[in-house]
Amino acid sequence: MSLYEQFPVTLTNSLTKKKEQFEPVVAGHVGIYVCGPTVYSDVHLGNVRTFQSFDVIVRYFKYLGYKVRYVRNITDVGHLVGDVDDGEDKIAKRARLEALEPMEIVQKYTNGFHDVMRLFNIQPPSIEPTATGHIVEQIEFIKKIIDNGYAYEKDGSVYFDVRKYNESNNYGELSGRNVDEMLSNTRELAGQDQKEDPLDFALWKKAEGGHLMHWPSPWSEGFPGWHLECSAMSTKYLGQIFDIHGGGMDLKFPHHEAEIAQNKGCCQKGGANYWMHGNMLTVNGRKMAKSEGNGFTPEELLTGNHKLLERGYSAMTVRFFMLMSHYASTLDFSNAALQAAEKGYKRLMASFALLDKLPEAGTTTINEVRSNELKSLINDAFLNLSDDFNTAKALASLFEVGSRINTFYQDPDQLAEMDKEAWDYVMTHFKGIITEVLGLRQEAEASGSNSALEGAMSVLIELRKHAKFSKNYELSDKIRDDLKAAGIQIKDEKGGEMSYTID
């Protein structure tokens, strides 16, 4: 029985607003698309949270044994300032400000984005397509939408006809917006620009006023609308129907609503079966955003060089901090929360480091009850992860396992009573969930500060064993040296009794 059959995944589907059992389109496979960054500036921590949330989701599907195709795009054209249909392209604007080619801006911030992803141990997707690399596919997509009667051309630009689409579909099915109301509210604004209705959105824009980025098309020399790339690229790499589409909460409307409309307008199918949305990172209750002046760059976070930071925090501390909440809840950023996360992270990794130092299990009479208890702690971690990827609850189970590991380290007799198979299962998945699913790794600083204490503890355990099994023991030179290195002074070693002090 595979892990995914043993621990079937349920997830909250933003489309139905319900928690549902995950049923993939193709058994044993997961196709997932996540909206990637618009590469016109440095990534801030709020963006990192979204990508980390989906990183853990993808990692968990893989760990359960699914074959995953993960597509996360790079938006390098078409995203206009203010997320609207008119105005300057974000990348072109930045290129003008920095006096660079638009593609130099794209490369610079794509590289920076990848550096940040690596820093937080966020794995790369299987495919990372760019909007500019898929102009042909986007043009073909628009042609089909026009053929189906859901888009119209006006002066070289093409717009999606929301009113027409809404006659036979439900524009608003994802965001829960009442489009009839929106349509009647916007009626008097109609005809003020090229669009027939203000709710309509651009599929193709004619390049005007020195627009730097443009391509030939049947309608004009121009560029694709922002929403279009995700429809065209998800269809190309995952098919007209695929499993999961993810992104930040702020993309639900209009971006994702428009994507569904484009997909149905083109292919009569809405793309993903499950829509998932990660929640925001807030600072003192306000959304973390560059425009609010409260968006840390990862560098500021590591160095502590920001007015809201008391000091710097490591990348793994921050990763752990984000794991301590459910992806769909808001997470409030504070120095106190980060310091608590740092303690938690170090505590968990200290137990992790002890695993390789433990002796064998199952060397005496087996205590079945306690062996099964231990095994069920790891199963709880699986059940919590399979329950809408609840990393916060899974961590609680892992801490329970961690405290057992600490006990076994101090008292190996208790480990000797554990069933060997159960213990192997617990060790394998304790390590696996921490490193492969949660993506945590030892940081040099954390292991360095603990190593002296760990050394001293292992010597003490040696001594205790020694004292237990032999009445007339003699300390070997090796043990003497180890003790000295660990700062332990033996005061009296005669007659099977001893005392010691630790420096």
Ligand SMILES: [Zn+2]
């Ligand atoms: Zn998108």
